[in-house]
Amino acid sequence: MAHVLNNVLPVFLLLALGKILMRSGLAGEVFFKTSDKLVYFIFFPALLFWKIGSAGPGLELPQGLILAVLTTIFLTWLASLAYIRLARVTPFQAGSFSQVSYRFNTYIGMAVVLGAFGEDGVARFGIIISLAIPFINLLVVSTLVWYSQTDYTLTQRIKVLIRELAINPLILACLAGIAYARLAPPLPIFVNKTLALLSAITLPMALLSIGASLALERLKGRMRLSLVSCVLKLVFMPLAGYALLRLWEVEPLSLAVAMVFFTLPTATSAYILSSQMNSDADLAGAAIVLSTLLSFVTLSLSLAWFA
Numbered sequence: 001m002a003h004v005l006n007n008v009l010p011v012f013l014l015l016a017l018g019k020i021l022m023r024s025g026l027a028g029e030v031f032f033k034t035s036d037k038l039v040y041f042i043f044f045p046a047l048l049f050w051k052i053g054s055a056g057p058g059l060e061l062p063q064g065l066i067l068a069v070l071t072t073i074f075l076t077w078l079a080s081l082a083y084i085r086l087a088r089v090t091p092f093q094a095g096s097f098s099q100v101s102y103r104f105n106t107y108i109g110m111a112v113v114l115g116a117f118g119e120d121g122v123a124r125f126g127i128i129i130s131l132a133i134p135f136i137n138l139l140v141v142s143t144l145v146w147y148s149q150t151d152y153t154l155t156q157r158i159k160v161l162i163r164e165l166a167i168n169p170l171i172l173a174c175l176a177g178i179a180y181a182r183l184a185p186p187l188p189i190f191v192n193k194t195l196a197l198l199s200a201i202t203l204p205m206a207l208l209s210i211g212a213s214l215a216l217e218r219l220k221g222r223m224r225l226s227l228v229s230c231v232l233k234l235v236f237m238p239l240a241g242y243a244l245l246r247l248w249e250v251e252p253l254s255l256a257v258a259m260v261f262f263t264l265p266t267a268t269s270a271y272i273l274s275s276q277m278n279s280d281a282d283l284a285g286a287a288i289v290l291s292t293l294l295s296f297v298t299l300s301l302s303l304a305w306f307a
Helices: 002-024 028-051 063-086 092-101 107-148 154-166 169-183 190-198 202-213 223-247 252-262 269-276 282-306
Strands: none
Touching: 002 028, 002 107, 002 202, 002 282, 028 107, 028 154, 028 169, 028 190, 028 202, 063 092, 063 223, 063 252, 092 107, 092 269, 092 282, 107 169, 107 252, 107 269, 107 282, 154 169, 154 282, 190 202, 202 252, 223 282, 252 269, 269 282
16 A cells, blocks of 8 residues: 555646646646657656666666567557457547557656666666567557558558657667666766756656646547557556566566556557547547546556565
């Protein structure tokens, strides 16, 4: 219970504060759009590079952890495609439904992991997301293009995928952090302190912005598919992930961090990508709201059992 009170509740209180700020008019849509850009392109990449890069040459890439995470994502993706076929989900909704079933909210994950597991946990979380993000983007973009009602040529599909991977600042920051930790000397003191100051505002700004974007009215008329996506994301994924983590005998700290990863809500960026690629953005928005609310339960259970 202490882990839930100390590490999950503060995150959701900041989400609630973000909604209050939006509703009260103290911070409006323009403020949060600007905040999103700063967090995505500057603050969060700086945080990731700092935390991973500071780990030093002893930073490990546990093979069992990596295999378990990537295999779980792949299985959940297959499950989403199976449901699309069995339930005859329309092509317009299929891409959005699939991606919200296995994408994850990096900001909430980092906030929970940092509070519950400290620096060692953050380094492992960085390793997970540095590999999960490009793999997930590969699945997401491929699925959105496949079900898109726009006629993409093979060359256009490849270009879209390469662009999404090559310009993702979170992927670049994680890979740069891993390379620096393994190959370079410790960060100079002034660089370390600069990154520490820059990173201090990252998670509060990100959480406030996520909270401000949540709107329950998005669920109207979209509850069934949103709920199924949450079952895949918050029930199927953790169960499959736990089985694979145990199969590959992943050590306790990596297992605990991975279980937090598996029980995170879906990514808010799913709404933007659905809009850009002619899929059902409103369904993505509804799934984001519902999974964020339900993830309080799954994250709490994850920390209660594994922290």
